[in-house]
Amino acid sequence: MDKTKAVDMANRALKDTWSAGRKPNxxxxxxxxxxxxxxxxxxxxxxxSQGIALRFYLLALFEAQCRLPTDATWTGNLPLRGPGxxxxxxxxxxxxxxxxxxxxxxTKQGRTRSDLRLRQIQxxxxxxxxxxxxxxxxxxxxxxxxxxxxxxxxxxxxxxxxGSYQTPDTYVVPRRHWSVxxxxxxxxxxxxxxxxVLHPSEIATWLILRALSQWARDQHTESGVYLYGKAxxxxxxxxxxxxxxxxxxxxxxxxxxxxxxxxxxxDPGNLGNLGNLLVDYAARWERExxxxxxxxxxxxxxxxxxxxICLRELTLRQKNTDRAGEARARRKSEPPSK
Numbered sequence: 166m167d168k169t170k171a172v173d174m175a176n177r178a179l180k181d182t183w184s185a186g187r188k189p190n191x192x193x194x195x196x197x198x199x200x201x202x203x204x205x206x207x208x209x210x211x212x213x214s215q216g217i218a219l220r221f222y223l224l225a226l227f228e229a230q231c232r233l234p235t236d237a238t239w240t241g242n243l244p245l246r247g248p249g250x251x252x253x254x255x256x257x258x259x260x261x262x263x264x265x266x267x268x269x270x271x272t273k274q275g276r277t278r279s280d281l282r283l284r285q286i287q288x289x290x291x292x293x294x295x296x297x298x299x300x301x302x303x304x305x306x307x308x309x310x311x312x313x314x315x316x317x318x319x320x321x322x323x324x325x326x327x328g329s330y331q332t333p334d335t336y337v338v339p340r341r342h343w344s345v346x347x348x349x350x351x352x353x354x355x356x357x358x359x360x361x362v363l364h365p366s367e368i369a370t371w372l373i374l375r376a377l378s379q380w381a382r383d384q385h386t387e388s389g390v391y392l393y394g395k396a397x398x399x400x401x402x403x404x405x406x407x408x409x410x411x412x413x414x415x416x417x418x419x420x421x422x423x424x425x426x427x428x429x430x431x432d433p434g435n436l437g438n439l440g441n442l443l444v445d446y447a448a449r450w451e452r453e454x455x456x457x458x459x460x461x462x463x464x465x466x467x468x469x470x471x472x473x474i475c476l477r478e479l480t481l482r483q484k485n486t487d488r489a490g491e492a493r494a495r496r497k498s499e500p501p502s503k
Contacts, residue, residue: 167472169278171256172358178253179227180356186231189352193339194226196346198324199372200400207324208372209402210296212365217255217285218292219365222302224254225321227355230338239321239336245286252282256361287316294319300326304333348376353467359420362475366403370411373401374421378462389424389459412460417478419466424459 166172183189199208211219229239246252257278291314293302302322306315321336328334339347350372354360363371377390384390397403415421 166256166361167476171278172361172472175254175256175361176356176358178249179224181249182228182254183231183352183356187234189230191341191349191351192223192227192230192355193341194348194350194372195324195339196348196376199348199369199376201402202325204300205402207296207300207302207326208369210300211292212369212402212407214292214365216288216292217257218289219368220360221251221255221286221289222293223350223360223368224251224355225303226324226336227352227360228254229321229336233338235338235340237338239338241317241319241321245317246279246283251286252279255282255286256358257282257285287314290314290316290319296326298327299329302326348372348379350375351464351467353464357467358471359467362471363418364411364414366407367411367414369401369403370408371415371420373403374415374460375462385461389461391457391459393457412458414478418474419463419469421460421466422463424461 198206200206201209208219211222228243232242233239244250290303290305294305296302302324303319304322304327305319307313308315320333322328323334323336325334341347341349360368373392374390377392378385381390392401392403392408394405397405397408412421416423
């Protein structure tokens with residue numbers, strides 16, 4: 166995606182939509198999207214799915230709030246492909262293969278990248294609709310003869326799903342008010358490309374930490390927020406390994422930090438690599454056994470050079486993998502000890 170400038174071009178399309186619309190500083194999500202009320206929360210179901218369903222749904226909420234005022238009901242006005250379409254909002258590097266769970270760089274039949282993005286959007290719409298009769302996050306009409314889905318005519322549902330009534334619960338732009346349980350996401354998360362590169366489990370973990378930071382603002386500022394295993398699984402449906410892996414990746418991307426005193430809005434790079442290592446070291450050793458790590462959200466990380474950070478982390482991970490491989494090879498070549 167770096168070589169093809171896919172993220173840059175998707176960012177440009179999103180910025181044009183934001184500039185031509187209401188220019189919201191934050192995108193507002195209803196809490197029920199993140200925290201389960203009955204059964205699994207929609208966010209958990211989208212983590213389990215393959216493809217770009219979670220990304221597309223969040224992008225649809227972004228587009229709606231750029232275009233529509235508070236309390237307005239969603240109506241679609243974009244085509245699926247072409248200039249200024251939904252396809253322009255998506256950055257990909259190839260077709261997604263559900264069998265191998267990888268993105269294929271080379272595809273048969275000479276499909277263009279536009280074709281690949283269209284197929285992924287169609288797959289996302291199917292996933293969002295097939296969450297269940299009551300939990301579907303979109304509805305897609307079919308041809309009158311009951312044939313193919315008319316993807317371009319999809320309707321966006323509220324974060325809680327279609328609902329149990331005959332009339333679907335179409336998406337309505339929520340208002341930020343103390344009586345409405347919501348979570349805010351900075352528009353820079355979309356405009357600077359983070360929505361394009363984070364794994365679904367990383368997006369979910371970041372949204373959960375954002376929700377915790379907004380529920381307990383004083384605690385978040387003073388000592389950080391955290392989740393015990395039972396609450397993490399029962400309230401949010403997140404298992405330990407995906408959660409811990411995602412926290413580490415988000416920490417590496419400067420989107421969260423181990424809790425410590427200091428201005429949350431300061432540049433994460435001010436401490437320098439040594440300072441960050443010292444904070445991480447202290448967080449590990451000061452934490453009591455079996456206690457969860459405490460985290461703080463650092464929104465300044467959203468404004469950093471996205472591709473530079475990602476390429477830096479990929480390079481470091483590759484070097485660590487290479488070192489580990491060399492160490493294993495040396496151990497195998499050494500004669501057995503007597």
